[in-house]
Amino acid sequence: MIVLDTSVLIDYFKGENKSFDFVTNSDAAATVISYHEILSGIKHKKAKKEEAFYRRFFSNIKILEFGLKASEESSSIMARLLSLGKLVNTLDVLIAGIAITNGAEKIVSRDKDFLEISKVTGLEIEVY
Numbered sequence: 001m002i003v004l005d006t007s008v009l010i011d012y013f014k015g016e017n018k019s020f021d022f023v024t025n026s027d028a029a030a031t032v033i034s035y036h037e038i039l040s041g042i043k044h045k046k047a048k049k050e051e052a053f054y055r056r057f058f059s060n061i062k063i064l065e066f067g068l069k070a071s072e073e074s075s076s077i078m079a080r081l082l083s084l085g086k087l088v089n090t091l092d093v094l095i096a097g098i099a100i101t102n103g104a105e106k107i108v109s110r111d112k113d114f115l116e117i118s119k120v121t122g123l124e125i126e127v128y
Contacts, residue, residue, distance in 0.1 A: 001027050002126075003064065003099040005092070005109030006034040013053055018128050022108045029062040031098045033091050064098045073097035080120040088113045096123060 004022055009030060011019035022028060035058055042051045074097025081088050092113045099107050106124035107114055114125040 001029055001062075001102065001104045003095065003102075003104045003107045004028055004030050004034070005095060005107055005111055005114065006037045007110035008108050009034055009038060009054075009057070011110065012057075013050065022128075023061075029064050029102070029104070030058065031064045031095050032066050033094045033098065035063060037091060064102050064104075066094060066098055067101075069101040070094070070097040073101050077117060077121055081116060084120070086116050088116050092117060096121060099123060 002022065002025060008019050008022050012023045038054050039051075041047075042054065074094045077096055077100075078088075078090070078093045081093070089111075092109075092111060096107065096114070096117045100121060100123060104123070106126055108126045108128065110128060112127060115127060117123065118125045
């Protein structure tokens with residue numbers, strides 16, 4: 001399974017060709033964190049067209065939840081990053097914790113924070 005970061009989903013909406021292969025992969029999943037990030041932006045902008053698109057999208061893709069195991073994993077990731085003096089977006093760390101606890105093979109993103117996360121987890125990251 002590959003986990004799609006929020007940046008991939010935004011690029012897909014914008015019609016970016018690089019994102020298409022990742023999103024249409026039958027083994028792709030998104031997280032409840034990306035759902036939160038996207039809906040927050042949509043609700044802030046009151047973007048009805050985007051809302052309809054993403055509601056349809058999220059109803060057709062596997063969504064990985066954030067529970068106790070993911071919380072435990074993501075807190076360990078954050079602790080390792082902080083001990084190295086690396087400041088990384090908390091939501092990216094939560095996504096990585098979810099990915100690891102669900103047995104994901106990799107995360108696809110445009111966000112280079114995931115490269116720092118990879119250094120302390122061994123999780124494969126594909127930055128495009």
